[in-house]
Amino acid sequence: MTEKLKQRNQYKSIKNGVFYGIIGFLAAITLISLIVIVGYILINGLSHINWEFLSQEPRRMGKEGGIFSVIIGTIYITIVAMVIATPVGVAAAIYFNEYAKGGKVVSTIRFFTEILAGIPSIIFGLFGFAFFVVFLGMGWSVLSGGLTLSMMVLPTLVRATEESLKTVPMTYREGSLSLGASKWQTIIKVILPCCKSGILTGLILGIGRAVGETAAVMLTVGGSLKLPNTIFDSTRSMAVHLYMLASEGLSREKTYATAALLILMVLLINTAANFISRRLGN
Amino acid sequence: MQIKETIESLEKKFEVRDLNLFYGSFQALKNIDMDIYENKITALIGPSGCGKSTFLRTLNRMNDLINGVKIEGHITFDGKNIYGKDYDLIALRKKVGMVFQKPNPFPKSIYENIVYGPKIHGEKNRDVLDGIVERTLREVALWEEVKDRLHRPATGLSGGQQQRLCIARCLAVEPEVILMDEPTSALDPVATSKIEELLNTLSDKYTIVIVTHNMQQAGRVSDFTSFFLSGKVIESDKTEKIFSNPANKKTEDYITGRFG
Numbered sequence: 001m002t003e004k005l006k007q008r009n010q011y012k013s014i015k016n017g018v019f020y021g022i023i024g025f026l027a028a029i030t031l032i033s034l035i036v037i038v039g040y041i042l043i044n045g046l047s048h049i050n051w052e053f054l055s056q057e058p059r060r061m062g063k064e065g066g067i068f069s070v071i072i073g074t075i076y077i078t079i080v081a082m083v084i085a086t087p088v089g090v091a092a093a094i095y096f097n098e099y100a101k102g103g104k105v106v107s108t109i110r111f112f113t114e115i116l117a118g119i120p121s122i123i124f125g126l127f128g129f130a131f132f133v134v135f136l137g138m139g140w141s142v143l144s145g146g147l148t149l150s151m152m153v154l155p156t157l158v159r160a161t162e163e164s165l166k167t168v169p170m171t172y173r174e175g176s177l178s179l180g181a182s183k184w185q186t187i188i189k190v191i192l193p194c195c196k197s198g199i200l201t202g203l204i205l206g207i208g209r210a211v212g213e214t215a216a217v218m219l220t221v222g223g224s225l226k227l228p229n230t231i232f233d234s235t236r237s238m239a240v241h242l243y244m245l246a247s248e249g250l251s252r253e254k255t256y257a258t259a260a261l262l263i264l265m266v267l268l269i270n271t272a273a274n275f276i277s278r279r280l281g282n
Numbered sequence: 283m284q285i286k287e288t289i290e291s292l293e294k295k296f297e298v299r300d301l302n303l304f305y306g307s308f309q310a311l312k313n314i315d316m317d318i319y320e321n322k323i324t325a326l327i328g329p330s331g332c333g334k335s336t337f338l339r340t341l342n343r344m345n346d347l348i349n350g351v352k353i354e355g356h357i358t359f360d361g362k363n364i365y366g367k368d369y370d371l372i373a374l375r376k377k378v379g380m381v382f383q384k385p386n387p388f389p390k391s392i393y394e395n396i397v398y399g400p401k402i403h404g405e406k407n408r409d410v411l412d413g414i415v416e417r418t419l420r421e422v423a424l425w426e427e428v429k430d431r432l433h434r435p436a437t438g439l440s441g442g443q444q445q446r447l448c449i450a451r452c453l454a455v456e457p458e459v460i461l462m463d464e465p466t467s468a469l470d471p472v473a474t475s476k477i478e479e480l481l482n483t484l485s486d487k488y489t490i491v492i493v494t495h496n497m498q499q500a501g502r503v504s505d506f507t508s509f510f511l512s513g514k515v516i517e518s519d520k521t522e523k524i525f526s527n528p529a530n531k532k533t534e535d536y537i538t539g540r541f542g
Binding site for chain 2 (some may be wrong): 154169171172173174175176177178179180182185189190193196
């Protein structure tokens with residue numbers, strides 16, 4: 001009897017060990033592949049990032065010079081996209097969570113919002129091209145791209161805001177309303193301040209997607225290497241520039257330098273976001 | 283006869299007539315008739331689920347927040363039906379404040395919690411706001427404890443202090459009535475007795491309606507008591523009368539602890 005029990009225990013601990021090994025191995029693959037990719041890009045790219053690269057405009061299609069106008073273009077497009085998407089997304093989340101509790105209309109809208117999140121970006125690009133660029137006559141411009149990207153990041157923003165609205169206790173709403181506050185005052189002065197870090201998280205996720213987007217931007221912003229002056233000018237984002245450099249084989253150095261800078265930018269945004277959201281949380 | 287005459291001389295703040303309330307198909311309040319007198323403390327007692335909290339929340343229309351609530355009958359406040367079509371809900375809630383079961387200060391500073399109400403009603407003058415903060419905190423006997431940390435988060439206070447802060451926040455909009463939904467049930471005995479002392483001093487200026495689970499508390503603090511059972515008011519009278527000589531057998535059974 002005890003022999004059997006011992007055997008069973010032994011078998012159990014072997015099984016345990018095997019599973020532990022497999023899980024650990026799979027986790028290691030995730031981590032290692034990430035390190036290898038990021039490391040490879042950084043090793044190849046960092047050494048070519050210098051002041052000249054950052055401050056000069058591209059020459060000869062990007063073969064020489066820097067990527068100053070491209071960096072500015074990227075920031076420009078992202079800002080325009082977020083400026084459009086944030087109020088719309090936050091308002092939609094407030095509507096879903098505070099006003100239209102439940103109901104068929106809301107669940108239908110939510111269903112489509114979720115579908116929106118899964119649509120390939122090239123489809124957004126095609127729509128943006130057909131609608132903003134051609135139909136509305138905005139041409140290839142920061143505005144067309146910003147509008148297209150704002151639709152892409154909307155689901156993320158709505159979801160993140162809604163999740164954080166849900167964590168605000170009902171008692172805060174009751175407390176505010178019982179003092180004679182209107183629903184609107186309650187939302188603006190009590191509920192939204194509680195959601196700062198949640199909304200910010202959504203924003204950062206959105207910015208991450210906007211900064212890295214290639215296909216949709218290429219179709220709506222175009223590929224001009226000139227520094228954009230207004231939102232009606234065409235420009236080029238870093239991701240598009242990277243695609244051009246790589247696919248045309250213009251310059252290996254500049255390609256990796258651009259890629260490395262893109263990674264650093266995303267890292268920087270995420271770190272800043274973490275920092276700010278921790279600050280807001282306290 | 284003596285008691286009856288004194289009751290009749292009192293000013294009625296609320297008159298509740300034929301009040302029925304449904305949550306969907308469930309009837310939570312049945313034909314409630316009740317008078318609530320000015321500057322008196324009215325206690326609502328009864329076992330869990332008897333409808334006393336629901337009733338309390340009809341007085342400032344807090345039940346409006348819940349989906350599927352249907353209300354019949356009427357409640358007049360200073361002579362006007364608060365469920366009437368044109369009744370100004372915001373004005374009602376400004377005059378009828380509420381303190382909740384669990385202290386619910388906003389995640390803001392002590393100062394910001396108190397000036398929240400006055401600010402939304404349009405008060406901007408810094409000196410006036412400062413005055414309100416000191417006055418209300420003194421009224422709830424919290425001033426000495428917190429005057430050096432008015433701009434620190436309210437969530438750092440103890441439970442009892444938080445509840446007194448919530449009362450101060452409620453007083454800051456200068457209500458005429460304060461509704462209290464088991465305000466001491468989440469507090470320890472020391473904090474509870476402080477709140478009870480506070481109720482006594484507040485009743486000079488305010489009409490108070492308090493829901494309580496604690497019968498001794500009802501006996502200690504209130505002038506009038508209403509006993510609720512399964513959505514009905516079984517008996518309403520002066521507190522001494524209810525506790526010494528209840529008219530109804532069920533009331534007697536409840537206050538002597540035979541059920542509930």
